[in-house]
Amino acid sequence: MQAKTPSDSITILTDMVLPGETxxxxxxxxxxxxxxxxxxxxxxxxxxxxRICVTASVNNVAFNKSIPLGSVVTIEAKVSxxxxxxxxxxxxxxxxxxxxxxxxxxxEAIYTFVAVDETGRPVxxxxxxxxxxxxxxxxxxxxxxxxxxxxxxxxLAPSEATELKALFI
Ligand SMILES: CC(=O)SCCNC(=O)CCNC(=O)[C@H](O)C(C)(C)COP(=O)(O)OP(=O)(O)OC[C@H]1O[C@@H](n2cnc3c(N)ncnc32)[C@H](O)[C@@H]1OP(=O)(O)O
Numbered sequence: 695m696q697a698k699t700p701s702d703s704i705t706i707l708t709d710m711v712l713p714g715e716t717x718x719x720x721x722x723x724x725x726x727x728x729x730x731x732x733x734x735x736x737x738x739x740x741x742x743x744x745r746i747c748v749t750a751s752v753n754n755v756a757f758n759k760s761i762p763l764g765s766v767v768t769i770e771a772k773v774s775x776x777x778x779x780x781x782x783x784x785x786x787x788x789x790x791x792x793x794x795x796x797x798x799x800x801x802e803a804i805y806t807f808v809a810v811d812e813t814g815r816p817v818x819x820x821x822x823x824x825x826x827x828x829x830x831x832x833x834x835x836x837x838x839x840x841x842x843x844x845x846x847x848x849x850l851a852p853s854e855a856t857e858l859k860a861l862f863i
Contacts, residue, residue: 695820700829703742703773703783707734711765722761727787728752731803734771735783739807742773742781743819747807750780751843759789759800766790768797774829775836779816780808782836806843 707730715726732749739747761767767789774784787801809819824833838857844850845858852858 695818697821697823698742698773699823699825700772700774701825703738703771705734705738705741705771707769707771709767711761711763711767713763716763719760720763722763722765722767724757727757727761727767727801728755728803730767730769731755731771731785731787732805734769735785735803735805735807738771738773738783739781739809742776742822743809745809745817745819746812747781747809748814750806750808751847753782753804753806753839753843755801755803757801759798761787761789761800764792766792767800772829773822774804774824774832776819776822777840779810779818780806780840781819782806782839784832804839806840 711722715723717723736747767787769785769787771783771785773781775782783805785803785805786799788797789800790797808816811817824830841850841855841857845852845855
């Protein structure tokens with residue numbers, strides 16, 4: 695399988711926040727943002743693997759900034775690292791200042807997808823080669839995040855999480 699770069703999977707969704715998508719403070723409902731990010735990440739995973747990809751875990755979501763009604767929201771998803779059958783997707787969320795058009799970072803998230811065949815069985819994905827400094831640093835930290843996710847899911851014994859142990863030794 696031919697290696698790919700993060701820019702091969704880049705997926706950008708731009709949309710507006712409508713009244714039916716807000717909480718009582720008139721900010722974008724968290725679950726709505728999660729769904730939009732899942733959609734963008736799913737497309738990025740598919741662009742990298744050219745396979746059906748299912749969400750395996752949501753590793754991190756930081757709701758750092760509320761997103762008011764009427765905001766123009768841009769979600770950018772890119773594959774940050776691949777393993778054998780799983781892919782880590784990094785998602786950055788921006789809102790646009792109405793008057794200046796300036797992009798303000800609102801949130802970020804990290805999802806893990808698994809490529810599967812038509813029967814739902816995991817299949818191998820192409821390797822990824824990070825290019826920019828940011829892509830390289832996200833790539834380098836991804837194994838640590840994968841191990842943490844597997845430990846929290848009860849799929850990896852903490853004693854086997856070598857990358858996590860290395861942080862404390
Ligand atoms: C787009 C959508 O919303 S899809 C709907 C929501 N998602 C789903 O319905 C998925 C339901 N879950 C599943 O189908 C399965 O649990 C799968 C396909 C995710 C994993 O299947 P498993 O039988 O656990 O397969 P297996 O143990 O071989 O793991 C496959 C890969 O997933 C990784 N993985 C599994 N669980 C996790 C987790 N919680 N966190 C990180 N990685 C995980 C494994 O480490 C492995 O990665 P690797 O091959 O790259 O090393």
